[in-house]
Amino acid sequence: MVNHPPPLAKQIVFTAKAMREAFEETLVSAGGSLGIWVVLSALRDVGCVSQTALATHVHLEGATITHHIDRLEAAGLVRRLVDPGDRRVRRLELTEAGEALHERLLEAVITLERQVMVGVSRAERDVIGQALDRIQANLASAAERLPEHAPAG
Numbered sequence: 001m002v003n004h005p006p007p008l009a010k011q012i013v014f015t016a017k018a019m020r021e022a023f024e025e026t027l028v029s030a031g032g033s034l035g036i037w038v039v040l041s042a043l044r045d046v047g048c049v050s051q052t053a054l055a056t057h058v059h060l061e062g063a064t065i066t067h068h069i070d071r072l073e074a075a076g077l078v079r080r081l082v083d084p085g086d087r088r089v090r091r092l093e094l095t096e097a098g099e100a101l102h103e104r105l106l107e108a109v110i111t112l113e114r115q116v117m118v119g120v121s122r123a124e125r126d127v128i129g130q131a132l133d134r135i136q137a138n139l140a141s142a143a144e145r146l147p148e149h150a151p152a153g
Contacts, residue, residue: 012135022112030108032101035068036077037109040094040102043078048093050083077101 024034032040042058043049049057055065069092072078077098083089094102117125 019116022116023109026108026112027105030105032105036072036101037105039065039068039072040077040098040105043092043094043098044102048081048091050089050091051080052089054092072098 027033027037038058038060039054042054046053046057051065051069052062054069055062058065060068069078069080073080075097076095078092079095080090080092083091120128
């Protein structure tokens, strides 16, 4: 019997699961959650933006992003502003409290990253990042080639 190493896909899946769990625990310990992180980080990245644009940026459905934004607005972390160009559109921006929470979450995430990357060189990190980007691109390309509805088997 030939002893084969486990498929790389299995290693990626289990590593991703462990990383996501550590990431979410880190966010909770710092006073946030994954949903909060996603919205605050996106607003930090793109600035004041419409709710629709934000949903597209973070790859969430409209109803899901609305739920997150409602909670964040009630907590005073984001505010909705009327778009001066179209009063039907609401633009979102971080409040000072939202910016402060994002900074605290970011610091916690950076600390986590330092802990999990102990012993991994800068060059190795670059290679990992490039490889993950390529894998994501390949997955997106494969998804585009798949038929809309696979036949039932």
